[in-house]
Amino acid sequence: MHDTKLSIGGCYSLLLILAVTIGLIEYGGLVDQQGSLLLTLSFWGAIIQGAVAVAAVTALVRAKWIASLRRELLALYPLLLLLALLFALLWPQLELFPWDNHPTAWLNRPFFMGRNLVSLVLTFIAGRQLALHSTQGTPFKDRYAVIYLAAFVLSQSLVGYDWLMSAAFPWVNTMFGLYFFTESLYAGIAVSGLAMLLYFRLRIKAAPEQTTLHLRDVGLLLFGFSILWAGLFFAQFLLIWYANLPEEVHFVTERLSHSPGRELCWLFLISLFLAPFVALLGGDAKGDLRFVSSISLLVLAGLFAERLFILLPAIPYHGGALLLYNGLIFVMMLLVLHSSERLLPQAPPERNEGQ
Amino acid sequence: MARQLFFDDQQTFLQQLEQLLKDGTPREQLDVRTPYHLSEVETLLAQPPSKLPLFALGGALAGFGGGFLLAALTSLDWPISTGGKPVVAVPPFLLIGYLMTILIGSLASFAGFLLLARLPRIEALVEEQDFDSRFIITITDEVAPCTTLN
Numbered sequence A: 001m002h003d004t005k006l007s008i009g010g011c012y013s014l015l016l017i018l019a020v021t022i023g024l025i026e027y028g029g030l031v032d033q034q035g036s037l038l039l040t041l042s043f044w045g046a047i048i049q050g051a052v053a054v055a056a057v058t059a060l061v062r063a064k065w066i067a068s069l070r071r072e073l074l075a076l077y078p079l080l081l082l083l084a085l086l087f088a089l090l091w092p093q094l095e096l097f098p099w100d101n102h103p104t105a106w107l108n109r110p111f112f113m114g115r116n117l118v119s120l121v122l123t124f125i126a127g128r129q130l131a132l133h134s135t136q137g138t139p140f141k142d143r144y145a146v147i148y149l150a151a152f153v154l155s156q157s158l159v160g161y162d163w164l165m166s167a168a169f170p171w172v173n174t175m176f177g178l179y180f181f182t183e184s185l186y187a188g189i190a191v192s193g194l195a196m197l198l199y200f201r202l203r204i205k206a207a208p209e210q211t212t213l214h215l216r217d218v219g220l221l222l223f224g225f226s227i228l229w230a231g232l233f234f235a236q237f238l239l240i241w242y243a244n245l246p247e248e249v250h251f252v253t254e255r256l257s258h259s260p261g262r263e264l265c266w267l268f269l270i271s272l273f274l275a276p277f278v279a280l281l282g283g284d285a286k287g288d289l290r291f292v293s294s295i296s297l298l299v300l301a302g303l304f305a306e307r308l309f310i311l312l313p314a315i316p317y318h319g320g321a322l323l324l325y326n327g328l329i330f331v332m333m334l335l336v337l338h339s340s341e342r343l344l345p346q347a348p349p350e351r352n353e354g355q
Numbered sequence B: 001m002a003r004q005l006f007f008d009d010q011q012t013f014l015q016q017l018e019q020l021l022k023d024g025t026p027r028e029q030l031d032v033r034t035p036y037h038l039s040e041v042e043t044l045l046a047q048p049p050s051k052l053p054l055f056a057l058g059g060a061l062a063g064f065g066g067g068f069l070l071a072a073l074t075s076l077d078w079p080i081s082t083g084g085k086p087v088v089a090v091p092p093f094l095l096i097g098y099l100m101t102i103l104i105g106s107l108a109s110f111a112g113f114l115l116l117a118r119l120p121r122i123e124a125l126v127e128e129q130d131f132d133s134r135f136i137i138t139i140t141d142e143v144a145p146c147t148t149l150n
Helices: A008-027 A036-060 A067-074 A078-088 A091-096 A109-136 A141-168 A176-206 A208-243 A246-256 A261-279 A289-311 A319-338 B010-022 B039-044 B052-077 B090-116
Strands: B003-007 B030-033 B135-139
Touching: A008 A036, A008 A078, A008 A319, A036 A067, A036 A078, A036 A091, A036 A109, A036 A141, A036 A176, A036 A289, A036 A319, A067 A109, A067 A176, A067 A208, A078 A109, A078 A319, A091 A109, A109 A141, A141 A176, A141 A289, A176 A208, A176 A289, A208 A246, A208 A261, A208 A289, A208 B090, A246 A261, A261 A289, B003 B010, B010 B030, B010 B039, B010 B135, B052 B090
Parallel strands: none
Antiparallel strands: B003 B135, B030 B135
16 A cells, blocks of 8 residues: 555646646547536636645644644645646637637736746745645745735635636626635635545544544535635625626526526525525534534535536537546546655644644 | 532543543532533533523524514504505514514523523522632532533
């Protein structure tokens, strides 16, 4: 089992192979409808960046929430590079965006690719530095946590405004940036919940009290973020509903007037708010591993449904390619989690950390 | 003759309480006083869970239902169609319901706290002995109902 763990060099090599494989599938004539890559990127971008962001926040505020999972979350930093590599593959697909025929000062090919690539690479560099300094326990880790969080907010805001909102050009929503980086944090907590499923039994033997508390923390954070997500979603919906402006309403009516948009909307509303809120309302549920991990999985499914809901009418996609890309990245993430001890050899020091 | 153990540190207090129970001291002979609520004590002494969450839940549900009904019934009583919107418009009325959930839920929780803590009876509140902010375990010889003052 030890042989299956990746070294840092092996990890980067495998990421490169994965990016090349996806590139070959996308441009090798196997896929007739391009769009799966953008959908996959927007989904995994939220998950990977959010997971590292959760670790950054906890490190910055000296919190012990999910401290037993911090190394695993930080070990996902190489995947931040994968996001940049995959995004670079989008260059020939920019005709998918309606603005490509009418470029503007903000929405034009070179600037669009440039700013997004810079933000993704900056996120990777900051995430890498944060992970390495957290492992070494150097005093610079706080500085890198702040830099990472700033890059994360910028990157996820651009995901909202550039990747998703501009696909429905000229529709605008000024809350998309805030909405998407909050959602990404929510996804990061859900990843923690799933990681608990992998590590709980191992950790409970070493530190039963601490591990149980950390599981409760994940449950509590999932519950809290479900309410926060609902608030942000409702704030956007209410303004569109109230103003009833044709240029705003068409985004909603276009998606809700027929299947599968209608079903997807119910699916993500239930998965991202109703189910986590009701299921985790009780105190016992927050400390139940099966409950927390199931809800985490549901939250991630809801996130995927929401991305589909936003992009489906605007972007064509190939179902097989979509499944394959998501499957490959999921396996890669599991491999990285499995190799976390080797990727980040030392556990982050717990000294100097308060409640 | 009762024996009292004083602790300044929460962790030491909990360890000692656990040890006493492991040594076979009956729960009925233990009287515990803490400067603030500790759920670990409830678990160790097998006390029934607090009824306070029920007050919060009841208040929250009543607040949401009452808030939504208040908005809906007043609109129906004086119907004005604004901007083509329905008289009973669910999205904005949800906001009233949500805010009333918080208000009535908070007030019900506070009322529940007063009721469960037997306040404002000053004689039940003021102790003869000043315990300051320490943790105290009283081991009584006779069987007495154990209580936890928060």
